[in-house]
Amino acid sequence: MSLESAFGDDPAFVPYLAAGDPSIEASKAYVEALDRGGADVIELGLPFSEPIAEGPTIQAAVVRALQAGMTPPRYLEFVRDLNVETPLVCMTYYNLIYQYRDESDRGGPDAFVHAAADAGVEGFVVPDLPVEEADPMRAACDDAGVDLVSIVAPTTGDDRLERLLAISSGYVYVQARLGVTGAKDDVSGRTAETLARLREYDTTLPKAVGFGIRTGDHAERIVGAGADGVIVGSALVDIVAKGAETEKPTDAVAEQLADLARELKAGALQGRMAVEPERK
Numbered sequence: 001m002s003l004e005s006a007f008g009d010d011p012a013f014v015p016y017l018a019a020g021d022p023s024i025e026a027s028k029a030y031v032e033a034l035d036r037g038g039a040d041v042i043e044l045g046l047p048f049s050e051p052i053a054e055g056p057t058i059q060a061a062v063v064r065a066l067q068a069g070m071t072p073p074r075y076l077e078f079v080r081d082l083n084v085e086t087p088l089v090c091m092t093y094y095n096l097i098y099q100y101r102d103e104s105d106r107g108g109p110d111a112f113v114h115a116a117a118d119a120g121v122e123g124f125v126v127p128d129l130p131v132e133e134a135d136p137m138r139a140a141c142d143d144a145g146v147d148l149v150s151i152v153a154p155t156t157g158d159d160r161l162e163r164l165l166a167i168s169s170g171y172v173y174v175q176a177r178l179g180v181t182g183a184k185d186d187v188s189g190r191t192a193e194t195l196a197r198l199r200e201y202d203t204t205l206p207k208a209v210g211f212g213i214r215t216g217d218h219a220e221r222i223v224g225a226g227a228d229g230v231i232v233g234s235a236l237v238d239i240v241a242k243g244a245e246t247e248k249p250t251d252a253v254a255e256q257l258a259d260l261a262r263e264l265k266a267g268a269l270q271g272r273m274a275v276e277p278e279r280k
Contacts, residue, residue, distance in 0.1 A: 003170030012229030020070030037261025046092035123147035216267025223271025
């Protein structure tokens, strides 16, 4: 299944977790719980020591995953071992991709993208990859038959936006607000404005909104504003963090994650029902 087709007729729920947080085995159970909970695409973070786009919640998840021994080779093994139907997107930083070397000592984007695709990854989100330097990554993704998802911010200028859309595939990650990732008590009012801007461009790519979404009500409002999907990370990572802190059984944490996944998916569906008459 391609990432774009994963959106289908219904709005997509796209959760994020850091692979290996708080342990390799627990993390596998948590990703599989999101699959059961109705995820349409799962963004699976490959931890990097300097996650500049992340807020404190995901930064802490990255630290736990690194302490648990997560590395690029172990990440690929982790993906291979998952029992999920949902398409997986690798979310990581370009330095890890650039520095990667496979067993034959082939390196860089081409080596990592192909290794990840062989393991089961179907797309990439690379927050620190400038559009001006994205050609090698785009070429590697094209050659491996996987997608490269770009992030669009509220302040992205028209020229840059056009270039981002030109190199994007799968879906567009729409940043709901400025700053770093993190669950909020409310969603940004700039989301509808950004989505309206994107509709002016000649692209059929689905638009998935992230940054700050934590409840079904948030998901409903985001989809009601015109999004094709919602991306949720910190609200889910909070559950993982509290489970690790209190030494809660893995199965219990997994069920909490699945429950929130169902709530968020249901909220997104409600948002689509609210705007469906307008589409007709």
